[in-house]
Amino acid sequence: MRVLFVCTGNLCRSPLAEVALKRILQTAGKNDVQVSSTGVWAGKGLPPPEEAIQVAQEMELDLSTHLSRPISEDLVRSADWILVMAPEHEEDLRDHYPNLACRVEGLAAYLAEGKILAIPDPLGYPLKVYRACYDQIERAVRAFFEQELDATPGKGQRA
Numbered sequence: 001m002r003v004l005f006v007c008t009g010n011l012c013r014s015p016l017a018e019v020a021l022k023r024i025l026q027t028a029g030k031n032d033v034q035v036s037s038t039g040v041w042a043g044k045g046l047p048p049p050e051e052a053i054q055v056a057q058e059m060e061l062d063l064s065t066h067l068s069r070p071i072s073e074d075l076v077r078s079a080d081w082i083l084v085m086a087p088e089h090e091e092d093l094r095d096h097y098p099n100l101a102c103r104v105e106g107l108a109a110y111l112a113e114g115k116i117l118a119i120p121d122p123l124g125y126p127l128k129v130y131r132a133c134y135d136q137i138e139r140a141v142r143a144f145f146e147q148e149l150d151a152t153p154g155k156g157q158r159a
Contacts, residue, residue: 001149002034004079005107006089010039010068012052012122013085016134017107019061020141025149033149036079040092042070049123051130059134076100083107083144086118110143111136 003021005014014037021035046068047053056063069075076082076097082104084090094101108119119140122133 001032001081002036002079003081003083003149004075005035005037005083005085006040006071006093007037007085008039008041008089008121009046009123010037010042010070011046011048012130013119013133013137014039015048015063015066016052016056016061017083017085017137017141019056019063020059020134020138021145023061024142024145028145028150030149036069036075038069038071038075040071040089042068044068044070051122051127054127055130055134058131059138073097076103079103081105081144081148085121107137107140107144110140110147 005017005021007013018035018037025031025033025035044067048063048066053063071093076093077100080103082093082100084093084104084106085108087106090104090106093104106117108117119133119136122130
């Protein structure tokens with residue numbers, strides 16, 4: 001099973017989602033899920049902003065070695081789940097990879113509020129915005145894990 005998180009530049013949101021899910025999987029003892037991240041308009045090899053690294057450290061996560069990675073057909077094709085941060089990412093993927101559209105969905109759909117369409121990009125904002133962003137991401141990733149990947153009978157099966 002492969003999960004791919006997608007944001008704009010692969011600098012903040014998708015890397016935070018990646019490390020959050022990896023920790024959840026490790027805690028749950030699930031080693032059969034591969035997790036990665038990418039950006040629809042990402043440059044190659046750029047480090048996350050200091051604020052993203054700091055928020056990750058506050059949550060005992062590590063983004064210090066993360067480098068941005070542009071989206072590729074190989075990444076998209078190999079993913080079972082493609083979770084995007086905003087509707088424009090979903091549109092971009094559906095335009096470029098229409099035959100894989102059934103694998104794409106918004107991560108924000110897993111938030112209990114149900115009214116949020118996107119997880120806003122914190123890039124360029126103060127640290128408190130990064131913290132709020134991570135909080136949304138962590139809640140959505142946890143809900144995704146519980147609804148789609150948890151090994152409890154009746155869970156973790158994609159329809």
